[in-house]
Amino acid sequence: MKKTIINHGANLVILPTTQFKTLHIAVDFSTSVDPKHISARTLVSYLAGVSSARYKTQQQVAQKTIDLYGAHYQTDVFRIGQTHHVRFTLQVPAPTYIMGGKQLLTEAFDFLSEMIFNPLVDNHAFNERVFANEQQSLMNELASVKDDKSRYSMAKLREITYDKPGMCVSASGNEEAVANLNPSDVYQTYQNMINEDTMNIVVLGDINQQQIISLLQKWPIGPHQAKEDKEPFYRQVPRVQLREVVEHKAAINQAMLTMAYQINVEPFDDQRFAVMVMNALLGGTPLSKLFMNVREKESLAYSIYSRWQHDTGFLTIAAGLDAAKVRQTDMMIQEQIKAIQEGDFDNQTVDAIKMSLISDYLSQRDSPSSQMEVAFSRLLTRRETSEQEWIDRVRSVTADDIQNAAQKMSLQSRYILLPEV
Amino acid sequence: MKTKHYLKLKEDVITETLDNGLSIVMVPKSNYHKTFAVLTTAYGALDQEFAIDDAQPIKIPAGTAHFLEHKLFEKENEDAFAKFGELGADANAFTNAYQTSYLFSTTQNLIPAITHLLDFVQTPYFSKQTVEKEQGIIGQEIQMYDDDPNWALYMGLLNTLYPDSSIAKDIAGTRETIATITPELLYAIHSAFYQPTQLTLQIVGHFNPKEILAVVKENQVKKSLKLSKLTRFSEKLLPTKEQQAERYFNVSRPKVAFGIRLDQNQVVGIEAAKRILIADILNDLLFGEQTDWYQNLYSHGIIDTEFETAFDIIKDYQYVSFFAETEDYEILTQEIQSQIDNYQNVLKNQQNAFESLQRATVGEGIQKLNSLESMALQGDDVLFGTNLFDKIELLQDLTFDDILVTADKIYRNATLQRFVLHK
Numbered sequence: 048m049k050k051t052i053i054n055h056g057a058n059l060v061i062l063p064t065t066q067f068k069t070l071h072i073a074v075d076f077s078t079s080v081d082p083k084h085i086s087a088r089t090l091v092s093y094l095a096g097v098s099s100a101r102y103k104t105q106q107q108v109a110q111k112t113i114d115l116y117g118a119h120y121q122t123d124v125f126r127i128g129q130t131h132h133v134r135f136t137l138q139v140p141a142p143t144y145i146m147g148g149k150q151l152l153t154e155a156f157d158f159l160s161e162m163i164f165n166p167l168v169d170n171h172a173f174n175e176r177v178f179a180n181e182q183q184s185l186m187n188e189l190a191s192v193k194d195d196k197s198r199y200s201m202a203k204l205r206e207i208t209y210d211k212p213g214m215c216v217s218a219s220g221n222e223e224a225v226a227n228l229n230p231s232d233v234y235q236t237y238q239n240m241i242n243e244d245t246m247n248i249v250v251l252g253d254i255n256q257q258q259i260i261s262l263l264q265k266w267p268i269g270p271h272q273a274k275e276d277k278e279p280f281y282r283q284v285p286r287v288q289l290r291e292v293v294e295h296k297a298a299i300n301q302a303m304l305t306m307a308y309q310i311n312v313e314p315f316d317d318q319r320f321a322v323m324v325m326n327a328l329l330g331g332t333p334l335s336k337l338f339m340n341v342r343e344k345e346s347l348a349y350s351i352y353s354r355w356q357h358d359t360g361f362l363t364i365a366a367g368l369d370a371a372k373v374r375q376t377d378m379m380i381q382e383q384i385k386a387i388q389e390g391d392f393d394n395q396t397v398d399a400i401k402m403s404l405i406s407d408y409l410s411q412r413d414s415p416s417s418q419m420e421v422a423f424s425r426l427l428t429r430r431e432t433s434e435q436e437w438i439d440r441v442r443s444v445t446a447d448d449i450q451n452a453a454q455k456m457s458l459q460s461r462y463i464l465l466p467e468v
Numbered sequence: 469m470k471t472k473h474y475l476k477l478k479e480d481v482i483t484e485t486l487d488n489g490l491s492i493v494m495v496p497k498s499n500y501h502k503t504f505a506v507l508t509t510a511y512g513a514l515d516q517e518f519a520i521d522d523a524q525p526i527k528i529p530a531g532t533a534h535f536l537e538h539k540l541f542e543k544e545n546e547d548a549f550a551k552f553g554e555l556g557a558d559a560n561a562f563t564n565a566y567q568t569s570y571l572f573s574t575t576q577n578l579i580p581a582i583t584h585l586l587d588f589v590q591t592p593y594f595s596k597q598t599v600e601k602e603q604g605i606i607g608q609e610i611q612m613y614d615d616d617p618n619w620a621l622y623m624g625l626l627n628t629l630y631p632d633s634s635i636a637k638d639i640a641g642t643r644e645t646i647a648t649i650t651p652e653l654l655y656a657i658h659s660a661f662y663q664p665t666q667l668t669l670q671i672v673g674h675f676n677p678k679e680i681l682a683v684v685k686e687n688q689v690k691k692s693l694k695l696s697k698l699t700r701f702s703e704k705l706l707p708t709k710e711q712q713a714e715r716y717f718n719v720s721r722p723k724v725a726f727g728i729r730l731d732q733n734q735v736v737g738i739e740a741a742k743r744i745l746i747a748d749i750l751n752d753l754l755f756g757e758q759t760d761w762y763q764n765l766y767s768h769g770i771i772d773t774e775f776e777t778a779f780d781i782i783k784d785y786q787y788v789s790f791f792a793e794t795e796d797y798e799i800l801t802q803e804i805q806s807q808i809d810n811y812q813n814v815l816k817n818q819q820n821a822f823e824s825l826q827r828a829t830v831g832e833g834i835q836k837l838n839s840l841e842s843m844a845l846q847g848d849d850v851l852f853g854t855n856l857f858d859k860i861e862l863l864q865d866l867t868f869d870d871i872l873v874t875a876d877k878i879y880r881n882a883t884l885q886r887f888v889l890h891k
Contacts, residue, residue, distance in 0.1 A: 406576060
């Protein structure tokens with residue numbers, strides 16, 4: 048992957064391809080997670096999503112994306128381990144497929160530059176009218192997390208799993224913090240983001256490298272941005288004592304059972320491939336033990352899965368189930384883990400799971416956003432595993448490796464949401 | 469094999485109907501790694517009654533199409549779903565109001581996966597024991613949807629628009645209705661709605677069309693599948709009872725849905741596909757983010773980015789819908805009503821706005837063509853016989869006059885109905 052530095056500040060990766068009928072630009076600002084700033088950064092992403100000095104209202108932004116042939120403009124926040132990201136993305140149809148689309152590339156870069164670098168500001172503070180709207184809108188969004196019992200349960204599990212305050216908050220912050228923000232604080236947060244964050248840019252489509260570089264050289268990117276590069280990976284010292292919370296909530300029918308296990312493997316240890324296969328075997332695929340035994344054989348839970356988070360070293364399990372069956376399901380989940388620890392699984396299933404992991408991996412090449420995600424991940428971690436190496440590593444995982452990986456699992460926290468009786 | 473070239477979009481669609489009636493639609497994409505295949509029958513949750521070879525009509529309990537979808541995966545000695553996994557393919561299935569589809573995607577073992585798809589869908593195995601077990605799992609699934617406020621909102625609106633009709637019933641049915649399903653009923657439905665004449669196989673992605681066609685032909689020739697005459701009965705729709713309805717739910721803010729039911733002007737085929745495209749642009753002109761109407765409500769906090777409009781034609785059902793999250797739903801009701809009452813004025817001199825929306829909609833259509841899944845599933849193939857490429861071409865041919873004519877059909881004398889999910 049070839050990296051270019053723009054204006055001594057931003058890392059740029061260009062991915063030329065004619066595979067797709069679209070053109071994509073994504074700009075990522077990342078910094079260490081600081082719980083004090085998460086909510087403000089999220090609000091920045093909301094504000095930049097609907098306004099700029101030139102496009103003062105959401106209406107004008109919407110009109111502009113219509114004029115860009117139905118462009119998808121989006122701002123997002125998320126976290127990878129201990130880094131927090133504000134990301135701007137713009138997708139437009141590839142100029143080849145539209146009539147009169149010659150200027151589209153230039154216009155797309157100008158529009159994105161405007162939205163990122165030219166916010167709607169009065170006297171060193173975000174415009175009050177837009178601020179009030181977006182603050183409310185973000186508070187509504189955060190409040191509605193409670194309406195979705197899976198999201199809510201995962202947020203609660205996060206709170207009790209991590210020791211570091213920054214790791215406990217969701218990437219979007221919290222309602223109370225958002226309520227206390229004001230237009231000038233948030234503008235300061237924006238300034239810090241623009242001037243101090245690591246800035247990475249990925250562009251994908253039927254494009255010419257030189258043209259993209261010259262378009263980006265017009266962007267007002269300062270020379271100081273790469274000053275501090277943060278590693279996203281986070282690892283926590285394992286806890287001896289299990290943390291458990293049981294909560295009752297009115298007006299839900301089904302219970303949620305969620306658990307977080309730590310697997311003590313360093314981020315770039317080769318064992319990560321074994322952990323990945325082990326997770327797929329436990330609950331990451333339809334061939335997995337949780338799916339086949341807990342759901343299909345015993346009908347205990349309609350939705351059940353496990354997820355391995357490479358960035359934090361945690362494996363989480365979540366199940367939506369009948370409230371009367373929580374204990375039984377929990378026991379059965381423990382039995383599945385024990386079975387893998389003891390080597391009670393067949394080679395045929397493991398081979399199938401490896402094939403499906405490899406198929407998923409290759410399928411990512413058919414999605415522009417997945418390709419871009421891979422490029423970002425390489426920029427952020429400064430590591431690159433080639434396609435062939437990745438496939439070979441997955442193939443070479445042995446039954447012993449899987450058993451070993453499962454033996455490293457240590458239950459750290461359990462959160463149960465039950466209907467009120 | 470017939471090939472249709474979509475020159476501007478640089479896409480080819482190859483179609484073929486086999487001697488036994490099975491339809492095949494192929495879109496080769498040689499620069500992709502993956503292949504996506506779907507086998508679909510035009511049988512969904514709306515079908516309530518059918519007859520085979522002029523015999524006595526048979527009633528279908530609510531939730532049966534979806535139940536059958538689940539059950540087809542379970543065979544006497546194997547699990548069809550797991551077998552896809554063994555091939556390294558990623559399989560799934562879904563049932564909606566008007567279709568049931570079985571699908572997989574893969575980068576390897578394509579031929580065995582395609583024959584497996586055909587075999588498992590065309591070889592039913594139902595027993596008393598497996599049917600009873602499924603009643604348990606689906607019971608869980610129904611419960612899961614019961615906790616989903618967006619689903620409750622949508623169902624609430626449909627119940628207000630179409631009281632007691634099959635579209636207002638959960639696709640999964642209820643615990644009571646699925647309890648009446650028997651293996652005999654499932655076999656009867658399978659032989660009616662899954663005979664080759666009712667099935668379409670779509671394949672999109674990296675493959676060789678000739679090779680695939682030969683494999684599918686060989687597979688079908690080996691099977692002796694009985695053909696019979698299928699009669700479908702369309703539903704008699706009851707008139708609307710109430711203009712407003714409500715329900716209490718576990719939500720942090722009220723969710724509200726509005727609908728306008730259209731009983732006149734039943735349309736089918738390309739005309740229906742076109743009407744949906746026109747209505748979507750029309751709704752954008754009246755209620756889109758770029759309108760003063762939207763801006764005014766957004767800046768007063770009456771709507772937020774959750775606000776959306778839709779227009780659907782599903783067999784005999786044709787309706788406009790609006791969804792929002794707001795405390796101020798009384799004001800929103802008045803605002804929607806007044807925009808509807810005023811549609812002729814709002815649309816005056818909107819020719820330019822129409823043209824830019826048309827360009828944008830075409831652009832959005834082109835952007836959908838990256839995804840093999842969208843190409844196979846987001847067209848109106850089952851309902852109206854139009855794929856995603858046809859839709860882009862139809863869009864390019866629309867005129868502002870189409871908008872004005874359709875506006876009269878939809879909004880002249882329209883009755884707005886409302887459903888609120890209270891906190």
